[in-house]
Amino acid sequence: MSTLLEINGLSKSYPGVKANDDISFAIQEGEIHALLGENGAGKSTLVKMIYGLVKPDEGTMVLNGAAYTPAKPHAARASGVSMVFQHFSLFEALTVAENITLGMDDAPNRKELSAKIRSVSQDYGLPLDPDRLIGDMSVGERQRVEIIRCLLQNPRLLIMDEPTSVLTPQEVDTLFGTLRKLSADGVAILYISHKLDEILALCDHATILRMGKVVDTCTPKEETAKSLAEMMIGGELEIHAQTEFNPGADALVVKGLTLMSDDAFGTSLKNVNFTLRKGEVLGIGGVAGNGQDEILAVLSGEEKVEAEMVRLNGEAVGQMGPNERRVKGLLSAPEERLGHAAAPAMSLSKNAFLTGRIRKKLAPGGVMKSRRTNRFAREIIEKFDVRTPGIHVAAKALSGGNLQKFVIGREVLQSPQVLVVNQPTWGVDAAAAASIRQALRQLAADGAAVIVISQDLDELMEMSDTFAVLSEGRLSKQQPSEGLTIEEIGLMMGGDLEGTHHAEA
Amino acid sequence: MLRLEQRQQSSKTMLYLTPVLAVVSTMVVGGALFLAMGINPFDAIYLLFIDPFIDSYNLSQLFVKASPLILIAMGLSIGFKAGVWNIGAEGQFVIGALSGGAVGLALWGSTGWWILPLMAVAAAIGGALWALIPAVLKIRFNANEILVSLMLVYVAENLLAQMVQGVLRNPEGMGFPESRNLARNDPTSLPDFFDPLGIDAGGVVMLLLLAGAFFLLQKHALGFQIKLTGESPRAARFAGVKPGIIIAVTLGISGAAAGLAGLFELTGAAGKLTIDFPVGYGFTAIIVAFLGRLNPIGILLAGVVLAGTYIGGENAQFLLKLPAAAVTVFQGMMLFFLLGFEILINYRVIRVRRAA
Incomplete structure (x- = not known):
């Protein structure tokens, strides 16, 4: 496996806070890489820099051996970096195909696109009807639309921001199947989540952020949920014991x-x-x-x-x-x-x-x-x-x-x-x-x-x-x-x- | 192709600097316009923007013009903060003058200190009721208050024309369509307090109400609810704010303020009701409200600046043969630049290359 994206010393400050401080790590081709950290640890800022939404103050990125400085998401997508956001940007009154067309920089004609949506969605186990209205779809199905929209661009790196927070357990299983298949096809995935058991089950590597800095890296398969949580918050996690239940009036x-x-x-x-x-x-x-x-x-x-x-x-x-x-x-x-x-x-x-x-x-x-x-x-x-x-x-x-x-x-x-x-x-x-x-x-x-x-x-x-x-x-x-x-x-x-x-x- | 992109953070300094920038840009572009018309731009700008503030006669006129503008803008700004867009202050101004004036004319011949205050109350109620028409239509039928309040301006102006030809006509006026002169009748004329500055009783009431508006918005729970409604309607509902009440209260306040301004104009500068009574204060006040950033102190300053352009405009018309419309163009330009700069503060322009 060779290195896909290398991040060297990225820093980003906002007034009064250093959101990212000298962040370095690498993502290998085809790996599922977890980005783990408390809220405010700097995960969002970091992925925004990778996706070209925010410009770093310092540091460099290398993608496929070449310098990578996306000025905006369009450039990031052109270089093979796609992102599925936590909050979807879909129009409820439009169909799947129409929504996907809107997000594309050079959309093929409708028939061709519909066929493509069908084939890609079948390939990755995310069946999707291009002619359905978004408004009629469940949240899980809407997420599929977002994922397919990314996959149509043949990304080398797919960033997923808390993808399972809106899914049923069954939908999570389907999603994981898709992500594993993508990974097997050589697409790297940067997976952001708070859910430790998901990271344990899915990810090959994890980079842990705390207060804007990389504090640890690990191989999740060798860890437990408790040890991961401890790395993340830098202390022992207190697990609350259930109190006795004596309801009143x-x-x-x-x-x-x-x-x-x-x-x-x-x-x-x-x-x-x-x-x-x-x-x-x-x-x-x-x-x-x-x-x-x-x-x-x-x-x-x-x-x-x-x-x-x-x-x-x-x-x-x-x-x-x-x-x-x-x-x-x-x-x-x-x-x-x-x-x-x-x-x-x-x-x-x-x-x-x-x-x-x-x-x-x-x-x-x-x-x-x-x-x-x-x-x-x-x-x-x-x-x-x-x-x-x-x-x-x-x-x-x-x-x-x-x-x-x-x-x-x-x-x-x-x-x-x-x-x-x-x-x-x-x-x-x-x-x-x-x-x-x-x-x-x-x-x-x-x-x-x-x-x-x-x-x-x-x-x-x-x-x-x-x-x-x-x-x-x-x-x-x-x-x-x-x-x-x-x-x-x-x-x-x-x-x-x-x-x-x-x-x- | 150009596109606007929201800035992560907008500069606070620039926010307060925009009104100044807007005024300066108006001078520059307006100057160019004058040059094209064959008028010396420096003379024109001097007359419009400098002379009103240094010449002593003009100075006394300044406050006379500024105080209705400020009073109306103060009322409008409260509604604007709540996202309630009363564009019809001109109509409420007319109805206020009509209601208050009618009371004064009905009591013609009586004397007493209470007459003028009674007229003021009638004017405020008249203006408020006129403004409550769009409020009720908005609450009940979700009718757009911008359109309804604007349309009611023309209704009010026609009502005024009917009144001055009818019941309110001066019986000793040889049939001219105008009322008696209320300013030349002691019990109904607005007393002057600080004569050389042109501050009359209306100006004093205006300053007190401005202080009241400041208190309402900064310290009172109702002011908080008004601002919350404008900022985040859903959070306002969650906080127990009833949207209908906010619409009625803000439109009522702005109507009452415009009505009062109408009465002060009638009993002071104008004297009598004629079909030429409305001179556009109700519309100019919208510019004042925005130029003053919907802030009571800002509105005070903005009112003085725009009053200056009124006075300067009259002088320039006389001295430079500037067309009357030039002042309106100037005021419009100011609002245009203000809103334009505001967009640039909150957004940045980026060039988007079309994908092949």
């Missing part, structure tokens, strides 16, 4: 919840029922886009339903707005951090005010108490280890993981009676994810009721007392988490209701 009862989505690509909720008791953590699994956002909106009060459909401590609250519910102790943290849970250009202090106003009494009588607000923001930053220069930094300047800690911390520190969180650890590194889970568990141990909506099944199994799966707007029967296997749940998620056929008796 009913806190939140959802009965016959039905909601027609007014978004053409949204999901309608169909007769959702569950009961959440004090001290209980309910885990709601399922692939994104099956009604998760809608459930959160109904519980947060952004979306109103019939009063009786949602009861909080016995009171019908379905018609109440977000702030009325906050008064009564029902808080929530949406999935989308920027633009929903937080206002991107506003400071952390203002973002603390955003939901903290009511319960923390930050504007009694309407006038904002800036000192009290700042104190609350600082409390969140300290207690939840949010890494930021200060409370006046804009939310969008924080890395995803740090902002997530801030968002969760903001709600937890308001001592909710019921807290609903959607994808609490999405894109968050292992250490931060562990501390977020710990905080939510602690909240339940102190008597609050918690709903965790997540696609990460390991997380749900670790945290939840009871479990249900959301599939096409329907919620399966709520059952004790103990005794469920990952395989059973995975099948339920894919829409196979066998495990749940008794749910809607």
Whole structure:
């Protein structure tokens, strides 16, 4: 095997932070190379430099023995470097073939392209119909479109940014099959993930980043998940032991919840029922886009339903707005951090005010108490280890993981009676994810009721007392988490209701 | 082919420098325009941009023109912050003058300190109600407030024409289509406070309201909700903000401010209602709001600069035979450069070679 891409001393600084500091490593032809690191460790900056989105301050890259300095992604693609992003850039109202045409620098005619899409997708075990509308496809299928779009360019290096965070276990297996086949054909893959078991199962080599520097390299097959995690966070990983489950009185009862989505690509909720008791953590699994956002909106009060459909401590609250519910102790943290849970250009202090106003009494009588607000923001930053220069930094300047800690911390520190969180650890590194889970568990141990909506099944199994799966707007029967296997749940998620056929008796 | 690409970070210094750059570019390009028209560009620029600020008579006029601009722009900026685009301040200005003026005319002959304040209240309510028409249509039917508020300007102007020929016509005016002169009637005329500077009661109220706007936006939860709605509507809903209330409140505030400005103009500089009463303050105020970066202090400065171009424009018309439209071209140019520079701050232009 010969070296495909060699990275020598790459550095990149942003005001106030050195995102990458003298990074060097090499990727061999046909290898699956993992890039592992906490959030804010510099992974995104590094791949952006490789893909030509960001120019390095110092350092050089050598691709196939020649100097490689992509000025933009177009140049990177021309040199054989492609990337599949965590967030897709597809138009829902267009077909697969149309979307692929749009992204190509020199697209062949439609018929030729369709044939090519079919053959490439068959070759790599990712069957895809070029004439289907994106809007009708699942997230996993959309990812296929992105992958095929890259493969049509015959890349030598394929960069994948957290590809499995949106997939069912079965879809993950399919993807891994494809990646292994690509690797066997000589395509190198740079694989970014937080999921240690995936890296163990898939990757030939791993480069570990911490605070912008390469801190270690290893051969995953010779490591364990625990040892990898330790390299990544530079310390011993604390594994939290499940606390005993003694639920109290009913806190939140959802009965016959039905909601027609007014978004053409949204999901309608169909007769959702569950009961959440004090001290209980309910885990709601399922692939994104099956009604998760809608459930959160109904519980947060952004979306109103019939009063009786949602009861909080016995009171019908379905018609109440977000702030009325906050008064009564029902808080929530949406999935989308920027633009929903937080206002991107506003400071952390203002973002603390955003939901903290009511319960923390930050504007009694309407006038904002800036000192009290700042104190609350600082409390969140300290207690939840949010890494930021200060409370006046804009939310969008924080890395995803740090902002997530801030968002969760903001709600937890308001001592909710019921807290609903959607994808609490999405894109968050292992250490931060562990501390977020710990905080939510602690909240339940102190008597609050918690709903965790997540696609990460390991997380749900670790945290939840009871479990249900959301599939096409329907919620399966709520059952004790103990005794469920990952395989059973995975099948339920894919829409196979066998495990749940008794749910809607 | 050229393409715009969003910058990772936009420079803060440049953000505050753009209004200055826009003014300078307007001078340069405007100067070239004058040269092409056969007018000495230096004379013209001097008259438009320098003379209004140094000549003592002009200086007293400056504040008279600036204060309605600033007052209207202040109201508009609150809506703009929330992403509510009230383009019809000119109409609210007219309705304010009509409502307040009608009260003053109805009380003709009465005396008392309370008459003028009552007229001001009527003007603010009239302007606010006029602005609430697009608000209600937007909330109820999702009608575009830009179009509705703009169209209502023409409705308001026609209403004014009807009124000055009808019920509000001066009974002693020999049939001319105009009202009595409210500025020449003590109880309904706007008192001057600092005569040499041209600061009248309207100017004082304007400064107080400007301070109020500053407080609202910086310190009050409602101001926070307004800014949050503009910055991130979804986060605003999550924070419990009701979008309809923000639309109604911001349009109401901007309508009330424009209405008040209309009354101050009527009871001060203009004196009477005629069909020529609206002179475009409501539109120019949009430029003032943006030139002042939607910030109360910036708006104060921008209002003075644009008032200067009004005064300078009149003088230049007289002294240099500059066409009346030249001032409007100048003001338009300023907004054009401002918005253009703003794009360059947030985006960079890159050349894209077409793939073969």
